[in-house]
Amino acid sequence: MFPxxxxxxxxxxxxxxxxxxxxxxxxxxxxxxxxxxxxxAQAVGARPSEVVFTxxxxxxxxxxxxxxxxxxxxxxxCRTRVVVSDVEHPAVLDCAGFLAAHEGAKGSRVGCDPSGVxxxxxxxxxxxxxxxxxxxxxVMWANNEVGxxxxxxxxxxxxxxHAIPFHTDAVQALGHVPVxxxxxxxxxxxxxxxxxxxxxxxxxxxxxxxxTVVPLTHGxxxxxxxxxxxxxxxxxxxxxxxxxxxxxxxxxxxxxxxxLRDRLVCGAMALGLGIRPGGVWQAGDHDRRLPxxxxxxxxxxxxxxxxxxxxxxxxxxxxxxxxxAGVPQPSHVxxxxxxxxxxxxxxxxxxxxxxxxxxxxxxxxxxxxxxxERARRAAGGSAS
Ligand SMILES: Cc1ncc(COP(=O)(O)O)c(C=O)c1O
Numbered sequence: 001m002f003p004x005x006x007x008x009x010x011x012x013x014x015x016x017x018x019x020x021x022x023x024x025x026x027x028x029x030x031x032x033x034x035x036x037x038x039x040x041a042q043a044v045g046a047r048p049s050e051v052v053f054t055x056x057x058x059x060x061x062x063x064x065x066x067x068x069x070x071x072x073x074x075x076x077x078c079r080t081r082v083v084v085s086d087v088e089h090p091a092v093l094d095c096a097g098f099l100a101a102h103e104g105a106k107g108s109r110v111g112c113d114p115s116g117v118x119x120x121x122x123x124x125x126x127x128x129x130x131x132x133x134x135x136x137x138x139v140m141w142a143n144n145e146v147g148x149x150x151x152x153x154x155x156x157x158x159x160x161x162h163a164i165p166f167h168t169d170a171v172q173a174l175g176h177v178p179v180x181x182x183x184x185x186x187x188x189x190x191x192x193x194x195x196x197x198x199x200x201x202x203x204x205x206x207x208x209x210x211x212t213v214v215p216l217t218h219g220x221x222x223x224x225x226x227x228x229x230x231x232x233x234x235x236x237x238x239x240x241x242x243x244x245x246x247x248x249x250x251x252x253x254x255x256x257x258x259x260l261r262d263r264l265v266c267g268a269m270a271l272g273l274g275i276r277p278g279g280v281w282q283a284g285d286h287d288r289r290l291p292x293x294x295x296x297x298x299x300x301x302x303x304x305x306x307x308x309x310x311x312x313x314x315x316x317x318x319x320x321x322x323x324x325a326g327v328p329q330p331s332h333v334x335x336x337x338x339x340x341x342x343x344x345x346x347x348x349x350x351x352x353x354x355x356x357x358x359x360x361x362x363x364x365x366x367x368x369x370x371x372x373e374r375a376r377r378a379a380g381g382s383a384s
Contacts, residue, residue, distance in 0.1 A: 036240035045180030057192035067213030086336035116148035146279030147293025175246025198242030301375035320347025
C-alpha cells in the first residue's frame, strides 16, 4: 500500500459514523464516501453515479456476470448464453460455470492466440452463432497471469453491434495501463483496491446508468439498490486515494517498471537455461503487456519447486498452476494459449510494482541459476 493511503485510512478509522446514518458523524462519513466516489470516478473515466462500491474484484465480477445474466434472462428467457474468454479470472469463469450448473445458462467460450490475445473477431464469431441468445459478453482488460492487454474498445463495439451488454474485469489494468470506462464503451467494469496500492477487501463495479443487474445482496438498499451493506468509509477512501495516485503516476511508473521487467526477462533468458517469456513480450512495450508482469517458462522443473526455493532466497513469486482440492493443476490460461501441461507446470510469474527496484531484479537473477539447478534435480531431469 502507498504509505499516504495507510495514513489517511488510519485517521478515518478513528472516526465513528455509518455513512447511511443521518446524524452528524454519519453525514461526515457519507461526505468521505461521496468525495471518494468522485475521485475514483475521475480516475477511471466514469461518472460518480456509475460507481458501485463492493467488497473487491471477486464480488464485482460476480455481481456483473450473475446480476446481468439474471436481469437479461428475466427480461427475455431466450437470453441464456454467457460469452466469456478462456483466459478470464476464476471470479468470472466459475460464475459462468455456476450459472450453467444451476440456472440454465449456456457457457460459450472464446479462445485466444498463443500470446493470450482474445480478438474482437473471435468474440464476434461466438456471438454470431446465435446473437439472440446472448445474455452478456465478459472479457478481461488485462490478464493476471501473462499480462496480455486486450482490445477492450474493439470487443465492446463488437458486443454492441448486437446490443449485448459488455463487462470487462479491469482489476489488473487499472493504474498500470490507461483505463477509461467511458472511452472503452464498457457497460460494466470491475476494479479492486489492492492492485493499485490500496487496501484489500474493497472494490467497485462501474455500472452504466442504463445497465440493469439483479442484486446479489439484499438489505438496506445502499449503492443504487444494487449492493446492500454498510460501506467501510475508510476503505473506500483508501481505494480512491490509491487509484488517484496510481493513475497519476502511471505515465512515469509504466516506463520505469517496464524497464525493470525487461531487464528481468532479458537477464533470465541470457542465463543459458532455456528460459523464455510467456505471453506477448517485446522490450519497451507497456501497452500490449502490463508493465509489471514478467512471465517465465522454465523447462525441466516444477513451478512449485522454483517457488519454494526462490521464497527461501527472499523472492516471492507465483507459478503457472493453481491448487484445486490440494492437487496442483496447470493454469487454464497457459493451456488456452496452447502450452503443454509440462510447459505450464514450469511457469513462474513475477510481478513488479511501485516498490520494485534494480536491486530486486539483480537479487532474482543472482538466485535463479542455483534455484533452477536444484529444481531440475528435484524433478529428476536435466535441462530440456
Ligand atoms: C483479474 C482479476 N480479477 C479478479 C480478481 C479478484 O479480486 P479480489 O482479490 O479483489 O477479489 C483478481 C485478483 O487477483 C484478478 O487478478
